[in-house]
Amino acid sequence: MRRKALRSLVYWLLLAPLIVVILFPFAVMFITAIKPPDEVLSPNWWPTHPRLWNFVEMWSATDFGNAILNSLYVSVLATLLALLVSIPAAYALSRYRFAARGAFRQFLLVSQMLSPIILVLGLFRLVVSLHLIDNVNSVVFVYAAFNIAFSVWMLQSYFSTIPLDLEEAAWMEGASPLTTLLRVFLPLATPAMVVTAIFTFINAWNEFVIALTMLRRQESYTLPIQIFSLVAGRYTVEWHYVMGAALVATIPVAVVFAWLQRYLVRGLTIGAVK
Amino acid sequence: MSRRATPYILILPGFLLAAFIILWPLKEIVQIATHDVNRFGMLRGFSGLANFDALFGDADFIATIGRTAVWTLGVVIGTLVCSLPVALILNQDFHGRSLARVIIMLPWAISLTMTAIVWRWALNGESGMLNSGLMKLGLLGTNIQWLAAASTAFPMQIAIGILVSIPFTVTIFLGGLSSVPDELYDAAAIEGAGALARFRYITLALVKPFINIAFVLNAIYVFNSFPIIWVMTQGGPANSTDIMVTYLYKLAFRWGKLGEAAAVSLLMFALLLAFTLIYVHLAMREREAKA
Secondary structure: OHHHHHHHHHHHHHHHHHHHHHHHHHHHHHHHHOOOHHHOOOOOOOOOOOOOHHHHHHHHHOOHHHHHHHHHHHHHHHHHHHHHHHHHHHHHHHHOOOOOHHHHHHHHHHHHHOOHHHHHHHHHHHHHHOOOOOOHHHHHHHHHHHHHHHHHHHHHHHHOOOOOHHHHHHHHOOOOHHHHHHHHHHHHHHHHHHHHHHHHHHHHHHOOHHHHHHOOOHHHOOHHHHHHHOOOOOOOOOHHHHHHHHHHHHHHHHHHHHHHHHHHHHHHHHHHHO | OOOOOHHHHHHHHHHHHHHHHHHHHHHHHHHHHOEEEOOOOOEEEEOOOHHHHHHHOOHHHHHHHHHHHHHHHHHHHHHHHHHHHHHHHHOOOOOOHHHHHHHHHHHHHOOHHHHHHHHHHHOOOOOOHHHHHHHHOOOOOOOOOHHHOHHHHHHHHHHHHHHHHHHHHHHHHHHHHOOOOHHHHHHHHHOOOOHHHHHHHHHHHHHHHHHHHHHHHHHHHHHOOOHHHHHHHOOOOOOOOOOHHHHHHHHHHOOOOHHHHHHHHHHHHHHHHHHHHHHHHHHHHHHHHHO
8 A cells, every 4th residue: 555655646746747737727727817907917826806707797898608609509510410421421331331431431531631721721712602701600511521530430430339230130120221220229329429429519619720711700700719819919918808718618628528538539549440 | 222322322411511521622722723813812824833833932931841840740759758658657556547637638628729828828928927937936037028039939839739739649558558468567577577678678569559650640630730829929920930831821811822822732731641641551550460
């Protein structure tokens, strides 16, 4: 027992520098967010009078409510759309052997490697020609499309672990493939779909460059763009509001992510390797 | 509905959506890159490789290529060097390990935009908490204007790039380490292998394929990464912290040089394709080694 206690101490000391660097931004966010306005620019660490009222003011000063609604709209719809097209594709990859299977997987792999930034000019022209600039729906389609590869891989690596027997039994009974998919397979695959949906949601929630390019008016800004717009190209930045907004936008997602991160690697590595 | 058509019907919606959003813009980019184009995007006739010529005649862009290499290799190698010991520690049994894991994973959960905004504030010359913290610890005599010059801004951006890449890399390494059976260490210890020899010939040898995969995947992500540099300095001052993605964005949306922007896109696409082929090659080898 003594040995384990000693070892734990040594390990924690070894990890300490990294942990300090990781927690530092959170400290900066929180401390700045509760500083009274006249202390924000003074470099002291802890404010003389912590001020939680900042968060209330921040909400209206940064138009936070509107941005959060836009982010929710975009992330929910993008997630649903991505799942809607990815579930059948992942099912096909895990259950059927067909000629174009390899080609489709390669297409997914390449599309996973491409980040939207590489295509941003072409995407911009696509959205302009569809008259969807400044329309949050354009962002929905782009996010959904760029999450298909990831979703299909995640789902497929889980689908392959679900035994075929049950579906075969349903086919024997004369159920059509569609009925089997809806009634037998999907209920079993629910956990995988939930995990995939959450990761797609977080990707969309955090995305930056596409929203920056496609959304030009403040009414359509998502959270990252809204908060960035409070910082970029301004002479006076109200940092206590910016940090408050960053904190509120970050914490819920961080909690969910910390809880789910161990599932992620399966989709990212095994899915790609198999 | 015939059995043979079923899988194609199932993959069709996903394929169509992804293809539409990826192949159509790609076609546009190829077209723009090979045409003379005005700042509003009107094509004015085929120009061959003229846009590429203009790009390689641009000294700023040439400097950007070198900086992209430094950025990518700096972040990726730094990440691997920091992540391996962390993964080795987290693979051990000790008090509070799950808490340590959650903390190490935190940077992954935050959007890069938010991380970069927070650091932009923390690195502020007069009011930033990094300067004041370092001064309080006696490590710093005067304020450093971190983001005012590339010589301090760029290394900081690389350090932040490393910080946010560690969680993903540690997770991959933990996956690799969990595949190393304990009996191997016991057997080696009985044979008289020292701790260093066991680390080198067992741990490192078995984790090596995962190091390769982490290298390639990180290289792809970092090469593509836009928010850290854009949010902190927008590639400034005077384009001195630009990497290819931020330069591409400026060419396209600030300077209206659409032809050159499209040429950068195609160059990056070719490089990414090369990375991807390396990844597939490594992944296949890994799979064959297992089979």
